[in-house]
Amino acid sequence: MKRTHRSVLGISIVTIMVLAVAIVGQHNVAQAKEEGCSASTIAGVYGFAIGGLASSSFSGQPQQIGEFVPLAAAGTFSFDGHGTTSRSFTLSYGGAIFPVTDSGPYTVNSDCTVSATYSDGTWNMVIIGDGKEIKAMNASPGVVVQGVLTRQ
Numbered sequence: 001m002k003r004t005h006r007s008v009l010g011i012s013i014v015t016i017m018v019l020a021v022a023i024v025g026q027h028n029v030a031q032a033k034e035e036g037c038s039a040s041t042i043a044g045v046y047g048f049a050i051g052g053l054a055s056s057s058f059s060g061q062p063q064q065i066g067e068f069v070p071l072a073a074a075g076t077f078s079f080d081g082h083g084t085t086s087r088s089f090t091l092s093y094g095g096a097i098f099p100v101t102d103s104g105p106y107t108v109n110s111d112c113t114v115s116a117t118y119s120d121g122t123w124n125m126v127i128i129g130d131g132k133e134i135k136a137m138n139a140s141p142g143v144v145v146q147g148v149l150t151r152q
Contacts, residue, residue: 058142
């Protein structure tokens with residue numbers, strides 16, 4: 001009798017645990033789908049420093065490193081929370097220094113990916129940590145640039 005009682009108790013505990021995990025799992029999935037990301041997720045100013053390479057003679061085919069010019073930039077990206085973004089930074093292109101200020105539209109998808117368009121082309125980004133950080137890369141042909149934007 002004791003053995004049967006322990007078996008029923010054990011089965012009951014396992015069943016309760018499985019149901020609890022299933023309920024919590026469904027709640028988290030539904031919550032993630034409902035929350036997602038939107039343009040307002042990244043409203044604010046982000047500081048950044050990026051580096052990479054750019055080609056002045058890109059023809060659509062992969063090129064050797066020697067055919068690219070090094071570049072680096074540091075400054076800010078600002079997102080208004082409604083689809084307009086602006087940037088202000090200092091650019092070093094092959095050692096020549098330029099101030100850059102521009103703006104453009106951005107779109108945030110529910111999966112937290114972002115696309116923004118500036119004077120140097122399209123940037124593809126992904127929002128990390130509910131907007132604490134944005135990982136970004138310039139997705140324009142002939143440019144190999146990536147970096148991290150951090151909320152200020």
